[in-house]
Amino acid sequence: MAISGHLKRAKEKNRRNAYVLACHLGLFFNILRPELIRFLLYVGETSVSLSLEKSLELYEQMYLMRRFEESAAQSYTERKIGGFLHLYIGQEAVATGVIAATEEKDYVVTSYRDHAHYLAKGGTAREGMAELFGKEGGCSGGRGGSMHFFDAEKRFMGGWGIVGAHVPLAAGIGFAAKYKNDGTVAVCFLGEGAVSIGPFHEGMCLAALWKLPVVFVVENNRYAMGTPIHRTMSTEDVSTRALAYPMARATVDGCDLDESYEQARIAVKRAREQSLPTLLEYKTYRYRGHSMADPAKYRTKDELEEWKRRDPLNLLKTKLTAKGVEESVFKQIEDKVEAEVVDCKEFAEQSPEPAAETLADFVYI
Amino acid sequence: MSMRQLSIREALNEALAEEMERDENVFLMGEEVGHYDGAYKVSRGLLDKFGEQRVVDTPIAENGFAGVGIGAAMVGLRPVIEFMTFNFSLIGIDQVINTAAKLRYMSAGQFKLPMVFRGPGGSVMQLGAQHSQCFESFYAHCPGLLVVLPSNSYDAKGLLKSAIRDNNPVVFIESEAMYGVRGDVPEETYTLELGKADIKREGADITIACWSKAVPWCLEAAEGLSELGVNAEVVDLMTIRPLDEETLHQSVKKTNRLLVVQESWPLASVGHWLAATVSESLFDFLDAPVKVISGQDYPYPYAKNLEALMRPDARKIVEVARSML
Ligand SMILES: Cc1ncc(C[n+]2csc(CCOP(=O)(O)OP(=O)(O)O)c2C)c(N)n1
Ligand SMILES: [Mg+2]
Numbered sequence: 001m002a003i004s005g006h007l008k009r010a011k012e013k014n015r016r017n018a019y020v021l022a023c024h025l026g027l028f029f030n031i032l033r034p035e036l037i038r039f040l041l042y043v044g045e046t047s048v049s050l051s052l053e054k055s056l057e058l059y060e061q062m063y064l065m066r067r068f069e070e071s072a073a074q075s076y077t078e079r080k081i082g083g084f085l086h087l088y089i090g091q092e093a094v095a096t097g098v099i100a101a102t103e104e105k106d107y108v109v110t111s112y113r114d115h116a117h118y119l120a121k122g123g124t125a126r127e128g129m130a131e132l133f134g135k136e137g138g139c140s141g142g143r144g145g146s147m148h149f150f151d152a153e154k155r156f157m158g159g160w161g162i163v164g165a166h167v168p169l170a171a172g173i174g175f176a177a178k179y180k181n182d183g184t185v186a187v188c189f190l191g192e193g194a195v196s197i198g199p200f201h202e203g204m205c206l207a208a209l210w211k212l213p214v215v216f217v218v219e220n221n222r223y224a225m226g227t228p229i230h231r232t233m234s235t236e237d238v239s240t241r242a243l244a245y246p247m248a249r250a251t252v253d254g255c256d257l258d259e260s261y262e263q264a265r266i267a268v269k270r271a272r273e274q275s276l277p278t279l280l281e282y283k284t285y286r287y288r289g290h291s292m293a294d295p296a297k298y299r300t301k302d303e304l305e306e307w308k309r310r311d312p313l314n315l316l317k318t319k320l321t322a323k324g325v326e327e328s329v330f331k332q333i334e335d336k337v338e339a340e341v342v343d344c345k346e347f348a349e350q351s352p353e354p355a356a357e358t359l360a361d362f363v364y365i
Numbered sequence: 366m367s368m369r370q371l372s373i374r375e376a377l378n379e380a381l382a383e384e385m386e387r388d389e390n391v392f393l394m395g396e397e398v399g400h401y402d403g404a405y406k407v408s409r410g411l412l413d414k415f416g417e418q419r420v421v422d423t424p425i426a427e428n429g430f431a432g433v434g435i436g437a438a439m440v441g442l443r444p445v446i447e448f449m450t451f452n453f454s455l456i457g458i459d460q461v462i463n464t465a466a467k468l469r470y471m472s473a474g475q476f477k478l479p480m481v482f483r484g485p486g487g488s489v490m491q492l493g494a495q496h497s498q499c500f501e502s503f504y505a506h507c508p509g510l511l512v513v514l515p516s517n518s519y520d521a522k523g524l525l526k527s528a529i530r531d532n533n534p535v536v537f538i539e540s541e542a543m544y545g546v547r548g549d550v551p552e553e554t555y556t557l558e559l560g561k562a563d564i565k566r567e568g569a570d571i572t573i574a575c576w577s578k579a580v581p582w583c584l585e586a587a588e589g590l591s592e593l594g595v596n597a598e599v600v601d602l603m604t605i606r607p608l609d610e611e612t613l614h615q616s617v618k619k620t621n622r623l624l625v626v627q628e629s630w631p632l633a634s635v636g637h638w639l640a641a642t643v644s645e646s647l648f649d650f651l652d653a654p655v656k657v658i659s660g661q662d663y664p665y666p667y668a669k670n671l672e673a674l675m676r677p678d679a680r681k682i683v684e685v686a687r688s689m690l
Contacts, residue, residue, distance in 0.1 A: 082491035083493055135668070143494075145491065147495070148667070162455075196426045198429070226397055227422060232422075298401065353669075354666070356671070360663055363664065
């Protein structure tokens with residue numbers, strides 16, 4: 001009796017152990033599944049590199065982003081631009097590479113650090129600068145300002161100021177793509193500071209659950225305002241956020257345009273062809289403070305210099321030079337951009353202020 | 366009393382430091398409150414003074430850390446939860462309204478919730494539609510909360526100290542645009558009672574009720590009115606829930622006129638609530654219909670010239686007050 005009771009208990013225990021083991025295996029498999037998919041996809045993927053011509057076009061784009069913002073910073077100190085001004089300088093290869101991997105019909109949504117994404121999506125320097133100047137000719141009619149660039153026609157969906165709130169929007173745009181079966185993809189840019197807030201998790205969760213064609217691009221520039229990543233996350237590997245939902249992931253060198261493009265291309269393809277989301281973590285760095293108001297005393301000069309050594313524009317220039325592009329070609333591009341930056345400021349200055357009687361416009365249709 | 370000139374920012378900082386000194390259960394939690402000294406420098410130096418256990422930097426997770434504050438308060442701590450601005454409190458508002466404001470009632474008084482949700486609010490120079498908003502009416506709507514909005518350094522310090530000592534959840538909204546405004550603050554420590562209005566200027570001809578950033582506008586308007594021979598009484602409500610009806614009603618009974626000035630949108634606002642309740646209960650005393658001046662009923666535009674049209678100002682207040690005489 002005692003023995004049979006003992007045996008029964010032992011059997012139960014074994015069964016329990018087997019169950020626990022099965023659960024663990026299941027969990028393990030669940031976690032690994034997207035990793036396996038990622039691996040298989042990656043192995044099966046032939047890499048597509050940017051043509052020389054395309055690379056030069058993207059160099060021009062990156063150079064424009066930088067000079068546009070340097071000019072904006074100048075205008076800010078002249079008080080021609082007000083409010084918050086968050087500069088993207090140092091991160092140019094991220095928006096440029098990722099958006100280059102999309103098609104015109106795809107959608108882009110981002111946070112308040114939005115000038116570069118807007119330009120990459122086809123926004124004009126003129127309308128961008130006029131927006132910063134609060135003028136009628138701006139891409140948001142002067143109503144939005146630096147943080148709220150929009151261009152519906154170019155499918156640039158904003159320009160959002162509440163951290164993380166736009167992540168579910170991207171899932172919604174992906175939801176509509178699937179609903180309409182129109183083959184479009186939604187790309188969502190966000191900072192690494194945004195991966196702790198509820199709406200980020202909810203947006204990711206829904207995108208994975210409903211297999212939505214969305215690419216989430218976390219621009220890990222190591223700081224959320226004055227807070228370094230190690231004080232807001234228990235891991236430095238932001239891409240592991242993807243494991244829980246789960247969805248495919250990759251960590252990308254955000255200073256290298258080619259890699260930026262290549263990893264985004266794979267994720268966009270996965271979204272378009274298989275309707276699956278991806279979380280991409282781009283390692284990058286912002287050279288300026290969080291906004292013009294932030295002196296960035298929380299980091300060392302050395303750290304900044306270290307990152308500047310891998311400046312995305314210089315890196316690309318060096319690569320292209322090695323491929324035989326002559327200095328005069330760069331010079332030509334840079335001169336063209338300089339002229340465009342001067343022109344956009346003139347346009348912004350001359351564009352009229354929104355008329356007082358339009359104050360109530362756009363609250364409703 | 367010996368006085369010093371302190372900015373509202375410094376006055377709030379002193380209140381926090383003194384209360385943390387006085388009671389080791391008081392702690393400050395929020396984004397950038399520690400190592401960065403606060404996004405608006407209200408918590409400057411507190412990390413050095415009290416250490417990381419009591420000045421806690423959080424990730425960007427407003428709903429999470431608002432809830433953490435509530436949990437900690439349920440078991441005896443006295444959290445001060447900082448929202449970097451009240452625009453972001455909307456991510457945490459579920460915790461404030463569905464949790465903090467309900468706990469005591471739902472548990473038939475088994476719990477008290479001695480905590481403060483504080484941070485800057487209101488419109489600020491060209492920050493645009495998502496960063497220039499007044500949310501006091503959202504919170505004032507909800508029973509179970511106290512809602513406090515100081516308008517100068519003296520009030521800010523005294524009221525924040527009382528808010529920290531209060532055993533109810535207090536929503537404490539500072540004016541983002543006014544942090545740098547200086548005013549007299551005594552060397553000696555003091556507190557100011559919550560739920561009490563303050564008559565900032567005495568007068569007999571019209572009562573102008575206001576709070577937060579509208580107070581300086583109304584005081585300026587009162588000066589303008591006095592040049593026209595009109596003596597306005599300016600009542601700073603300071604706490605908008607619960608309302609100090611006694612002080613306000615006494616004033617209206619004296620002046621027989623009430624004008625309310627608020628920065629917020631008009632619909633379902635505190636200003637219109639005051640107009641309705643005063644009209645109801647003091648109808649026989651009123652010599653003119655109660656009027657309310659609000660911020661324009663639109664989101665905030667970025668463009669400087671449009672933004673300038675959004676806020677009420679002294680000129681507008683004088684104009685409306687005169688029309689009531
Ligand atoms: C919900 C919310 N909380 C707080 C803020 C204030 N805020 C604006 S940007 C920012 C830091 C965000 O950092 P990160 O996501 O890393 O983006 P980055 O600025 O580095 O591009 C904070 C805390 C906000 N806008 N929204
Ligand atoms: Mg960041």
